[in-house]
Amino acid sequence: MLDTERFIARLPKAELHLHIEGALEPEMVFALAARNGVALPYASVEALRSAYDFENLQEFLDLYYQATQVLLTARDFHDLAASYLRRARDENIRHAEIFFDPQAHLRRGVAFEAIMEGLTGAFDAAASAGGPTSRLIMCFLRDLDEADALETFDKARSWLDKIAGVGLDSAEAGNPPSKFARLFERARAMGLHVVAHAGEEGPAAYVAQALDILEVERIDHGVHAIDDPALVERLARHRVPLTICPLSNIRLRVYPDMRAHPIRRLMAQGVVATVNSDDPAYFGGYVNANYLAVAQAFALTPAEIATLAKNSFEASFLAEAEKRQLIADVEAYAVSTGD
Numbered sequence: 001m002l003d004t005e006r007f008i009a010r011l012p013k014a015e016l017h018l019h020i021e022g023a024l025e026p027e028m029v030f031a032l033a034a035r036n037g038v039a040l041p042y043a044s045v046e047a048l049r050s051a052y053d054f055e056n057l058q059e060f061l062d063l064y065y066q067a068t069q070v071l072l073t074a075r076d077f078h079d080l081a082a083s084y085l086r087r088a089r090d091e092n093i094r095h096a097e098i099f100f101d102p103q104a105h106l107r108r109g110v111a112f113e114a115i116m117e118g119l120t121g122a123f124d125a126a127a128s129a130g131g132p133t134s135r136l137i138m139c140f141l142r143d144l145d146e147a148d149a150l151e152t153f154d155k156a157r158s159w160l161d162k163i164a165g166v167g168l169d170s171a172e173a174g175n176p177p178s179k180f181a182r183l184f185e186r187a188r189a190m191g192l193h194v195v196a197h198a199g200e201e202g203p204a205a206y207v208a209q210a211l212d213i214l215e216v217e218r219i220d221h222g223v224h225a226i227d228d229p230a231l232v233e234r235l236a237r238h239r240v241p242l243t244i245c246p247l248s249n250i251r252l253r254v255y256p257d258m259r260a261h262p263i264r265r266l267m268a269q270g271v272v273a274t275v276n277s278d279d280p281a282y283f284g285g286y287v288n289a290n291y292l293a294v295a296q297a298f299a300l301t302p303a304e305i306a307t308l309a310k311n312s313f314e315a316s317f318l319a320e321a322e323k324r325q326l327i328a329d330v331e332a333y334a335v336s337t338g339d
């Protein structure tokens with residue numbers, strides 16, 4: 001039997017909850033600021049990193065949007081995505097479904113084409129160099145109004161063949177899923193996949209709204225569903241996956257420590273839980289660190305850890321045959337390690 005860290009490191013996995021802007025490491029913030037002549041209000045990489053101490057989601061978002069100001073050209077978006085995908089490959093991530101926040105860039109005068117050319121160029125290069133494969137999910141900022149989201153959606157029209165789905169992110173409290181009913185109806189009618197952040201800081205009722213009104217296929221975070229037993233039972237019965245981000249929830253003080261995190265209870269109640277990094281440059285770890293933190297806090301067995309990885313492929317937007325192959329790869333790996 002391998003030790004837990006090595007077992008996780010070699011385990012094939014998918015990452016389904018990763019904001020590409022949240023993979024912007026402080027070193028890259030400084031490198032891109034220098035390349036683009038952008039002034040930063042931090043004297044050094046260390047000074048920026050030491051600001052990564054958040055009381056809540058909003059404090060994090062303020063810094064996250066500030067850092068995105070260094071992303072200006074297609075090359076910047078390419079370099080950011082290439083850097084994440086190198087890291088993902090090193091962590092044995094076979095497939096990534098990646099969020100981006102177009103409104104955060106369009107409002108700074110960046111063209112949609114620059115974002116898309118940069119990101120998709122890096123995705124294609126990684127896929128043809130042995131992986132991981134990637135899909136793009138266009139997120140809308142829920143603290144802006146629905147009209148802004150609809151306008152942004154229109155700007156994406158000529159890129160929709162490169163976009164797998166739409167999502168909803170940013171400040172959750174006071175911005176319920178119901179605010180975006182028309183946007184999601186339009187996205188579904190166009191055959192796009194639909195997901196939404198819900199129940200991160202917001203209540204279980206927002207998770208229910210995301211299911212009932214937006215008709216989402218997955219819930220991003222969804223941890224506050226634990227407060228409503230009937231909702232947990234519904235998620236389990238319909239196999240609606242949660243893309244859980246354990247280190248994010250601790251760093252943003254959703255839970256005081258990992259032992260208090262509901263992931264183990266959700267798993268025990270049959271929910272299709274997956275483990276993801278959210279904004280790894282800010283929250284102290286990429287996917288493997290998230291798996292390890294959960295495995296250690298709850299003394300998970302190798303079989304339970306492998307179930308999380310199988311869930312990640314089941315919950316993905318890959319074709320059924322691809323999912324089956326990757327799930328078989330996880331099972332073969334678990335057998336090969338004697339677990």
Ligand SMILES: Nc1ncnc2[nH]cnc12
Binds near residue numbers: 064
């Ligand atoms: N954890 C998170 N919640 C909501 N919006 C986000 N944007 C980037 N990370 C986010």
Ligand SMILES: [Zn+2]
Binds near residue numbers: 169197
């Ligand atoms: Zn997120």
